Amino acid sequence: MNGRPAVLTVDLDALASNWQALARLTAPARCAAVVKADAYGLGATPVVRRLLQAGCREFFVARVDEGIRLRDSLADVWPREARLYVLHGAPREAEQDCLTYGLVPVLGSRQQVDHWRALARRLGRALPTALQVDTAMSRQGLSPLILARLIDADDGLAGLATELVISDLVHARNPQHPANRRQLELVHRWRQRFPAARASLACSAGIFLGADFHLDLVRTGAAMYGATPTVGQRTPMRQVVQVQARLLHCQHISTGEPMGDRNTSRAQRPTRLATVALGPVGDYLCGPASHGRLRLQGRRMTWVGRPSTDTVTVDITDVDDERLTPGRLLEVLDEVQDINALAQLARTNAFEVLTSLCGRYRRQYRGSVPL
Numbered sequence: 354m355n356g357r358p359a360v361l362t363v364d365l366d367a368l369a370s371n372w373q374a375l376a377r378l379t380a381p382a383r384c385a386a387v388v389k390a391d392a393y394g395l396g397a398t399p400v401v402r403r404l405l406q407a408g409c410r411e412f413f414v415a416r417v418d419e420g421i422r423l424r425d426s427l428a429d430v431w432p433r434e435a436r437l438y439v440l441h442g443a444p445r446e447a448e449q450d451c452l453t454y455g456l457v458p459v460l461g462s463r464q465q466v467d468h469w470r471a472l473a474r475r476l477g478r479a480l481p482t483a484l485q486v487d488t489a490m491s492r493q494g495l496s497p498l499i500l501a502r503l504i505d506a507d508d509g510l511a512g513l514a515t516e517l518v519i520s521d522l523v524h525a526r527n528p529q530h531p532a533n534r535r536q537l538e539l540v541h542r543w544r545q546r547f548p549a550a551r552a553s554l555a556c557s558a559g560i561f562l563g564a565d566f567h568l569d570l571v572r573t574g575a576a577m578y579g580a581t582p583t584v585g586q587r588t589p590m591r592q593v594v595q596v597q598a599r600l601l602h603c604q605h606i607s608t609g610e611p612m613g614d615r616n617t618s619r620a621q622r623p624t625r626l627a628t629v630a631l632g633p634v635g636d637y638l639c640g641p642a643s644h645g646r647l648r649l650q651g652r653r654m655t656w657v658g659r660p661s662t663d664t665v666t667v668d669i670t671d672v673d674d675e676r677l678t679p680g681r682l683l684e685v686l687d688e689v690q691d692i693n694a695l696a697q698l699a700r701t702n703a704f705e706v707l708t709s710l711c712g713r714y715r716r717q718y719r720g721s722v723p724l
C-alpha cells in the first residue's frame with residue numbers, strides 16, 4: 354500500500370468557478386473574496402493567486418499580518434488596482450505596515466478612527482479608509498450615535514479618504530427575517546453621508562437575498578468555498594474541498610464472531626468488513642449524530658464497533674463495488690455528505706468545519722495555477 358492514508362484536496366478551479374458564478378450573479382456590484390483565517394484554512398496564497406487569475410480584485414483579511422504575508426507571497430502577480438482590506442482595522446503598531454503594504458483598514462471603533470486620523474494628520478495626507486457601521490445594534494462596528502458625532506464634528510472624519518462603508522447582516526441566512534430589510538434601509542441612509550464611498554452589506558448569504566442587497570460590493574467567503582448560503586438548502590456552488598480516505602484492509606468474519614475494536618457486537622451473518630483511514634473527518638462522520646452511518650464512494654454504509662481517532666470499520670457485505678479493494682482511495686465528500694452536512698452534524702458552521710478540517714490534513718491542490 355502506497356501513499357498517505359487520507360488526503361484533502363483543494364480544487365482551485367472549482368473555487369474560481371464558484372467566484373465567477375457569484376460575480377456574475379452580483380454584477381454590476383463588485384464581488385470581493387474574504388480570505389481571512391488562511392482562506393478558511395484552504396491556503397490564502399494559492400487561493401488568492403487563483404482568484405486573481407479569475408479576475409477578482411478585492412480581498413478581505415482579518416489581520417494586518419495576514420495582509421502582509423499575502424502581499425509578500427504574491428508580489429510577482431499583485432495588480433496595482435487590487436484592494437486588500439483588513440477587517441480588524443490597524444492596531445497602532447501595525448499602522449506603518451498598512452501604509453507600506455497598501456492595506457486598507459476597516460475601522461470599527463471610535464478609538465480606531467481617532468488613531469488613523471491622527472496618523473493622517475501627522476503625514477499631512479488623506480489615508481484610504483473603510484468604515485464598519487453597526488446597523489443592527491450588534492456592537493460590530495461604529496454605532497449610529499458615534500458615527501453621527503464623527504460626521505458632525507469638524508475634524509471627525511477629516512483626513513480620511515473613506516472609500517468603503519460596510520455593515521453586517523445579522524439574519525442573512527433567514528431570508529424571511531424583517532431585520533434584513535431594516536438593515537438595508539439603514540445602510541442606504543448612511544451612504545448618503547459618504548457620497549464618495551462604496552457601500553457593502555452582503556456576505557455569502559446576503560448575496561442570495563436578492564439584487565437589492567448587493568449595493569456596490571459583496572463579500573463572499575463560505576459560498577465561494579462550497580458551503581450553502583441559506584439554511585436547509587442545497588448549495589448551488591461546486592465542492593472545493595475533497596477528502597479521500599484510504600481503504601486499509603478487508604476481512605471476512607463468520608456468524609457469531611465478534612466485530613469492532615472492542616468486540617462489542619457479534620456478526621449476525623457472514624460479514625465483510627473494510628477498515629478505512631478517514632483521518633480527522635471521522636470526528637464529524639462518526640459522532641453520535643451520524644447514527645452509525647456514513648457515505649463512502651457515494652454509497653451509504655454502516656460502521657461497526659467504535660471508530661478510533663483515524664480509522665473506522667464499515668460493513669461492506671451488501672456493497673457491490675469491485676473498487677473496494679485495499680489500497681484504494683475512497684471519496685468521502687459528495688453532494689449529500691458535503692461541508693454543510695458536516696456542519697450540521699457538528700452543530701456548527703461551514704467556516705468552523707473548513708478551518709478545522711483543512712488544518713488537520715496535509716493539503717494538496719488541484720487546478721490550473723502555478724504554486
Ligand SMILES: *Cc1c(COP(=O)(O)O)cnc(C)c1O
Pocket residue numbers: 387389440521555556557558572573574575576704
Ligand atoms: C467572514 C466575513 C465575511 C464572509 O462571510 P461568509 O458568510 O463566509 O460569506 C463577510 N464580511 C465580514 C465582515 C466577515 O467577517
